Amino acid sequence: MLGDIERNRGNWAEAQRLYRQCLQIEEELGDRAGMASSWGVLGEIERNRGNWAEAQRLYRQCLQIEEELGDRAGMATSWGQLGEIERFRGNWAEAEKLYRQYLQVMEELGDLVGIATSIGCLGELEMLRGNLDAAERLIKDGLARLKQLGETYKTGDSYYDLARLERKRGNEEVAQEHYHTAYQIYQQLGAAKDLERIEKEWNE
Structure with a gap:
């Protein structure tokens, strides 16, 4: 999908334009699952731009439809976001x-990547709280x-x-050793926006 390509490149404005076109068609067709998916991606674009309030609004729209459809995996992803x-x-x-x-939902569904990701999220949260030993264990x-799952990007x-x-x-x-490992992973994957982000944060 063209929107996915532009999003992966970090071209937020073009990705947003394409996903809005997609959303318009889904609304015309009454495709509720498609609408939820598009709102979720538009929320991600706003999050990447740092527009938290707008991202939250879009994720909540997405979550509302997922709840109506009983889409447990989708609901879990929205909760994570x-x-x-x-x-x-x-x-x-x-x-x-x-x-x-x-x-909890990832465990119910046996989604191993989701379980690993959520454990990492909880670890990062403990780090921000200053609980470094607990954070290290979780991360x-x-x-x-x-x-083990071969999720190279997420290991970065x-x-x-x-x-x-x-x-x-x-x-x-x-x-510095851990930073260089992360940097090399992003470099190998061509994740330009992530490289830019961590370089900026690391050298502040």
Whole structure:
């Protein structure tokens, strides 16, 4: 799908235009599942732009239809995305509640990637709260699972989280090692936007 290509390239405006066209057709056809999917992607685009309120509105529209359709996997994904928004806003308790809802459904469905991802999200949350030992256990647990599943891109996220954690501890040498591992993974995958993001954050 053209919208997916533009989104992966980080061309948010063009991706948004294409997904809105798609959404319009889905609305005309009464395709509720398609509408939910498009709202979810449009929410992701707004999140990547840092427009948290608009992203949250779109994710909630998506979640409402998923609940109507009984789409448990979709609901879990939306909870995870809403949890991420609350994490960025510093609402730790609300973020944890949403991440745990996400994890519970992933466990019910036996979705191993979802389980690993949600464990990593909870680890990052503990790191932001300053609970570094608990954070390390969760992030490493998530990372080991992702490696086993061959989820290379997500392992890059985990290594970057470990780099941030070790920097918080003052272990700069170990932090740099994890950072370089994350950087190499993103580089191999051609994830230009992620490289740009971590470089900017790391050197601030």
